[in-house]
Amino acid sequence: MAIEATNLLHLSLLQVDITQQKYTGALAVGLPTTRLVGDSLTQLDYCLRPAAAWDDGHPVLASDVAFSLKLIFCPGLPNEAARARFGFIEAVTPDPINPRQFTLVCRGQSTEYLLASGDFFILPEATLDPRGQLRHFSLAELQQRPAAAPADTVLEAVAQRYATASKGQLPGCGPYQLVKWEKDRRLSFRRKPMWWASQGRPTPFVLQAKPKQLEYVVIPDAATTTLALRRGDLDVYPQMPAREFARLRASSAARATLNFYSTSSYDVVLAGFNTRRPALADALTRQALNRCFDAASLLQATQLGGGQRTVGVISPADRTNYNDSLPLVPFDPDGATRLLRRAGWQGGAAAGWFRAGPLGVRQQLRLMVRYRADETMFATIALQFQAAAARVGIPATLRPTESGAFTAALQTGDFDVYVRILKGNPFMFNYIPIFHSLGVGAGNTTGFHTAASDRLIEAIAAANGQTQRGQLLRRFQALMQQEVPVAPLFFVSNRIAADRRLTGLHVNSLKPGYSAATIERAPQPSPVP
Template identity: 35%
Template sequence: MFNDPENLNPINYQNSSALQIINLLFQSLLTVDLEDNGLKPLLAEELPVIEQGDTTTLFNYKIREEAEWADGSPVTATDVAFTLKVMMAPLVNNEQIKSQIEFVRDFIHDKTDPKRFTLVCRSFSPEMELLTGDFFILPEYLFDPDRLLKHFSIQELVEAAPELENNKNLIAFAGQFNNVKFARDKDVLKGSAGYELENWTTGQYVVLKRKENWWGAHAAAATTYLTAFPEQINFQIIPDNTTALLALKNKQLDVLSNIPAADFDLLKKDAAFTQDYALAAPDSYEFNYVALNTRHPKLNNRYTRLALAHLLDVESLIKVTLTNYGTRTVGPVPPAAEPFYNAGLTPYPYSQAKAENLLKEGGWRHEDNGWYKTVEGKKERLTLEVNYRAGNTVFENSSLIFQQHAAKLDIPVVVQALESSLSKQKSQNHEFEMTFRSLSGNPFIFNFKPFFHTSFSAQGGSNITGFGTPETDALLDAINAAQTEREKARLLKELQRILHEEAAIIPLYYLKERIAVHKRFANTKISGLKPNYDVSAFTLKD
């Protein structure tokens, strides 16, 4: 792994490293099998039975009879209800996940079977089938031993959450849940999946150990994706690409993903290496882009932002930094998702002349040593600070190339590498001007509300650019509520058009993943979906 997981809380984890590990500790009702990228039941016995009404949709689930927690107690509907309460409760650090289940209005326990339940949902959209089952189920006995949420109903939290912010039980629960104990303690982070946290040394390694007598090993169905084959899984945290690659070549790693493109091409030509390792480059759903802080006085004008977009030579970036392992895009919808991608838009072409004209339209005037404009009553020079996550050589080189292009137009750019947690902190605190970032997605859900809706733009929120208007807020809500793929496609194309015109983000490309896996393993399930392989399914070849 290139960065430390930082937080293994299944509700408020922050990065993809954490997600990969949590997937081995906890389970959701449904899962995507990387064998065929198909939606399958996981904790659920089968996909939900859907009853669609005029204004309400019912999703009926049953949890597998075999499913149990680490202490041997059964996973029940009460645990699912508890998890939803945590996701909805005020004061809990759950901002990003809360929007995922905002359509859930109530929860009905089956009176005859503790493993059956019904989710009562507002309206209907095709994505709801996945969304109703795509969150990690928490064991109530470990995450709320004092039963502080027991007497609150889902409906109560949905309808009256703002008024409950002063409730002493909710305050007490949030205080406990937001504590570091629920982010790191291996005695608490015990789910229904096949592994337990054995050891975590920050910045060095994470060790997972297979449970003895795990229930999934005895489950009669779905044995192809309900797996926990390796007895132990060791994740080494190596932030530096060069060091990680050296460890791979020295056979100190069995798996390495996100291999730098140039190195990946060299490995393909290395006969000694390919004798022991298989290489794969599936199309991924990882979107690389540049985020601009529209709150900043220098960047609150769209013409200025568009000018910067035309100074990013994306075609060259793909060629130079990725040796063509990338696909250009006009926005955060992958071109491979053809029904939803706005092919009528043209990616910003690299053009110094276009950038210069746009700067003038934005009120900047070129003088002997740069561009100037009166900003909040003061004459300001157009300069930029660009940051990226330390250790990411693609973003480092991209930043330097942008710096060179900007210099040709007399725009000084300071490039800064930031440690992962500091980069996140500065972004969420709005203490940045321009930053290179990536966003992992999937082909099933296009919920961009956490990234562009104004309700997420406060300090600490996930809308770091500050972009948003009443029009785009309504559009984001409508996308999530769309009842047909045709309607969702129309709305998503409109969102892409607005984002393209406003340039609060500058789309770069979708990556092709680059993975090496030792050839002694079978059943690796290489996929374009994160984490791009299913380590729980690995078996040794005969």
């Protein structure tokens, strides 16, 4: 829901047109023009749409783009993942004549920069930095600012204004306004009456906003959600659990009033290991634990087979980049036992597993498994792992955790193993935020990194051409299967049930799986006199 809400309020330079499965201009007129400088730099020339404006009528300018990028690197804000994603942009150079034109100067010459450079939300400088104080800092200065640098009153003030605004509603140039927010219950949006993009014809898909009002309701129980859908209290039920979807679709009464959609997705279910824990710091132990997940049976139990097993975090549907030469990891408790002995553990079964750690400290292999309490699929996976681990002699305590607390626990490293979904897309493969040393403390929740993996991830991000990138991605999947910071289990399907009268959902494989801003309701037929 958070992704959907943000996309209704804010716009990026580029956004995905799901009808064409490609990035296109949103705030920008179109994709940037690329110029290679020497053998180490890329310049991307952008132009903003002339009509793009904030709610007060002031135009969206290059200065807003520069401010938004600098804000990512402003100290005091929890933007670590974004800093890792956009660290390749070294400078923003405004056009001296046209305030809507600018150039992004990027380090390296990756073909991925064409799309990645435009995938961040643009915020209004006039609202968050009315005196333009952040203009006194270059983007490079903020990027290179030491973490231990003395506090700066200007940067602190900007961070404080952003933090204060984000608690209410950050002003955006998107089509909708947030009119009601009940935490963990309901979000209501109203289309802006004079939104700038509504005047253009034809309106690009990424700028269409057809519903006058959109309301999102949080119902934690699947059966209750289904009942609300059948009563007509809900129009769309996205990300529907497999069993509930199959049960409802089998009902002739439900089929008379609802449409059912199922597509593949780029969302992979995985387990993550806290590699900062001494007991989990070595690859052999993590390989052993990986063999305690029965991915094939879990796929059937949680998805009724409607998904696909995988060797890594790249979808098997991506034939260019998926490493199909790697074997699927088997469910093999006996093999796990052999791997544990190779890792130096002694004992096993009822006695438990122990080994001598650094400085002679005795280690015991005991695990605490975290997962979101509101998702039965995660509970099923955790229970299966717990039973298999017990068979091997590893005690595992399950900790179902509320969503917000779960995120905090992953950030602070308060887990041994977690179960979650990692969302992906077919356009970009920048793994710096989630698997690189630069992402530790932010998106890299497992804490895993080596010099070799860092170099490989950097090479993927900087790859010049699909062939080179594909070769590097195959090496990356092999390395990750050997090191096992995460255990990818399977990719899930995207299942949606919706009122038959709705059109324009554009169900697709990308999160959230449909387009809320283009939904329309067919008119009710007039009664026959």
